[in-house]
Amino acid sequence: MLQKILFGCLYLLTLLIFIGCKGPEKKTDTQSSPNIILFLVDDMGWQDTSVPFWYKKTDFNHRYRTPNMERLASQGMKFTQAYATPVCSPTRISLMTGINAARHRVTNWTLHKDKLKPAETSHATLDFPHWNVNGMTPDSTIDHAVYATSFPALLQQAGYYTIHVGKAHFGAIGTPAENPLNIGFHINIAGHAAGAPKSYLGSQNFGNTDEFKTSPWPVPGLDKYHGKDIFLTEALTLEALQALEIPVKQKQPFFLYMSYYAVHTPIMADKRFLQTYLEMGLDSVEASYATLVASMDKSLGDLMDYLQEKKIEDNTIILFMSDNGGLSAVARGGEPHSHNRPLSSGKGSIHEGGIREPMLVKWPGVVKPETVNDNYLIIEDFYPTILEMAGIQNYQAVQKIDGQSFVPLLKDTTPGQTDHRPLFWHYPNDWGPTGPGIGAFSAVRLGDWKYIYYHLDQRIELFNLKDDIGESVNMAGSEPEKVAELAALLTLHLKQTKAQMPSFKSTGAPVPYPEQILK
Numbered sequence: 215m216l217q218k219i220l221f222g223c224l225y226l227l228t229l230l231i232f233i234g235c236k237g238p239e240k241k242t243d244t245q246s247s248p249n250i251i252l253f254l255v256d257d258m259g260w261q262d263t264s265v266p267f268w269y270k271k272t273d274f275n276h277r278y279r280t281p282n283m284e285r286l287a288s289q290g291m292k293f294t295q296a297y298a299t300p301v302c303s304p305t306r307i308s309l310m311t312g313i314n315a316a317r318h319r320v321t322n323w324t325l326h327k328d329k330l331k332p333a334e335t336s337h338a339t340l341d342f343p344h345w346n347v348n349g350m351t352p353d354s355t356i357d358h359a360v361y362a363t364s365f366p367a368l369l370q371q372a373g374y375y376t377i378h379v380g381k382a383h384f385g386a387i388g389t390p391a392e393n394p395l396n397i398g399f400h401i402n403i404a405g406h407a408a409g410a411p412k413s414y415l416g417s418q419n420f421g422n423t424d425e426f427k428t429s430p431w432p433v434p435g436l437d438k439y440h441g442k443d444i445f446l447t448e449a450l451t452l453e454a455l456q457a458l459e460i461p462v463k464q465k466q467p468f469f470l471y472m473s474y475y476a477v478h479t480p481i482m483a484d485k486r487f488l489q490t491y492l493e494m495g496l497d498s499v500e501a502s503y504a505t506l507v508a509s510m511d512k513s514l515g516d517l518m519d520y521l522q523e524k525k526i527e528d529n530t531i532i533l534f535m536s537d538n539g540g541l542s543a544v545a546r547g548g549e550p551h552s553h554n555r556p557l558s559s560g561k562g563s564i565h566e567g568g569i570r571e572p573m574l575v576k577w578p579g580v581v582k583p584e585t586v587n588d589n590y591l592i593i594e595d596f597y598p599t600i601l602e603m604a605g606i607q608n609y610q611a612v613q614k615i616d617g618q619s620f621v622p623l624l625k626d627t628t629p630g631q632t633d634h635r636p637l638f639w640h641y642p643n644d645w646g647p648t649g650p651g652i653g654a655f656s657a658v659r660l661g662d663w664k665y666i667y668y669h670l671d672q673r674i675e676l677f678n679l680k681d682d683i684g685e686s687v688n689m690a691g692s693e694p695e696k697v698a699e700l701a702a703l704l705t706l707h708l709k710q711t712k713a714q715m716p717s718f719k720s721t722g723a724p725v726p727y728p729e730q731i732l733k
Contacts, residue, residue: 246529247373248529248577248603249468249469250467250533251470251517252600255537257537257539259554260566262507263278264278264283267572274555277494277504282511285515286514286532287574289576290583291576291582291585291627293587294587295570295588296573298537298593299315300562300563300564300651301322301538301561302409303323304321306384307349308593308617311360312597312616312617316713317614317713318350318613319714320347321641324383324407324409325407325430326430327347327388329386330345330347331644337644339719339720340644340669340670340716340719342654342716345642346358348389350364350391352397362611366398368609374466375460375466375469376401376469377401377457377471378403380404381409382473387430403450404450404453407430408431412431413446413480414447414480414482415482416436416442416444419441420439436449436450445484448513450472450474451517458470462524474513476510481546484509485505491504497548528578529578532575535572539559539569542554542559543560543563543652553567556683557684560649562647563649564639564657580624585627587623590659594615594616594617595617595619597617598618599617602619633660636658638657639658640656641654642669651675654668654669656669656713656728658700658703663677665697701728701729701731705730715727
């Protein structure tokens with residue numbers, strides 16, 4: 215009898231140890247877990263599509279031809295107020311970690327290890343903080359990087375087959391996160407430290423030529439397409455379809471992160487679509503830009519067709535998002551800062567043109583087709599949302615998660631649900647170009663109100679986005695109570711996250727918090 219009791223105690227002890235050491239909880243039948251595809255487009259603006267994300271179609275919506283985005287919108291939900299950050303790396307780190315940029319401190323775009331950007335080191339007035347220039351890291355010993363558990367790593371632990379395709383831009387050259395395999399992906403196709411391609415053309419080896427062999431920009435890993443007449447977006451799509459064959463044949467749930475290099479510069483034409491846009495009367499630059507959008511849309515359609523052919527579309531969630539607003543300050547044809555209208559400005563700006571994104575979600579059986587949601591959300595919300603979609607509970611991450619799951623919004627489109635929740639942006643850096651909303655700043659949105667605090671001269675902007683989507687009327691002077699409320703809210707966030715602030719070269723003193731300038 216005593217022997218049986220001892221054996222039973224030993225068994226229970228062993229079971230408790232196992233439970234305490236296991237990974238995140240998941241569904242026992244992994245084949246019933248939904249497949250998840252996240253399409254992330256680089257630099258795609260709110261207006262770079264024939265899908266209207268406003269209450270009406272605009273001239274830009276009539277310009278672009280994106281039938282597969284229309285198809286996805288007809289099968290799912292359209293979010294009209296989805297936000298990212300103004301530049302790429304902060305968005306991608308927030309996506310992968312669930313952390314707000316003020317907290318993770320990867321506040322500008324990454325590339326070279328331990329190096330600030332020239333625009334920051336040579337600024338005439340401000341000394342910029344040494345932000346986390348090395349990106350994210352799974353290794354706590356890496357300096358100037360945010361130590362975090364990525365959500366693909368948690369998906370992988372829970373039995374998902376994880377595929378990375380395209381732009382990575384998670385870690386600087388020579389750091390672990392330079393390679394997506396180190397942050398939770400089974401497969402990495404063409405992802406590395408750089409955030410743009412040297413060339414979109416297979417005939418130019420995607421930049422892999424002797425001339426650029428010491429450059430960080432050539433796209434890696436696509437050698438079999440070198441010298442061929444193929445566009446980069448098409449090559450990535452073919453590779454994605456081939457990679458999907460592994461989990462589909464094994465009936466294993468998969469996560470595909472389809473991270474396009476398009477529509478980032480260099481603005482190069484996909485000749486399959488060029489004539490259509492030239493015949494519309496667009497100049498060569500804008501016509502070429504439109505083909506980057508069209509090429510991406512074809513890829514979206516090809517992958518949706520694949521899901522249908524394999525009869526897995528009913529168990530596959532699709533999310534579509536962009537990493538920042540559309541480029542408008544430089545490199546485009548026509549008037550600068552006008553390519554996202556009615557939104558003000560574009561990439562690099564805290565104005566709506568720089569941070570408001572086209573977002574679509576299809577979740578068969580959960581999201582009603584052809585629905586629209588006007589509640590706002592922000593990029594770090596994808597982290598807990600995707601894990602909840604996958605049925606993963608009680609996961610352990612080394613970092614504090616700032617994001618909030620938007621699964622409830624997928625089931626209820628009632629407006630005003632998020633009005634009580636503040637959204638925050640923080641950019642203690644210098645992007646380079648100038649224009650509306652461009653410069654070092656901190657900002658908060660609460661309800662319809664958006665408050666912006668510029669570090670250089672402590673200038674304040676206050677907009678009511680419901681009445682003034684174009685941010686044309688600064689109400690800071692006429693709404694002192696709202697200014698005080700939002701300045702206090704933003705100051706609290708900056709302090710709680712220990713956000714880095716620039717300092718003045720003339721005195722060495724840090725830029726004051728927003729609330730301090732009101733006293």
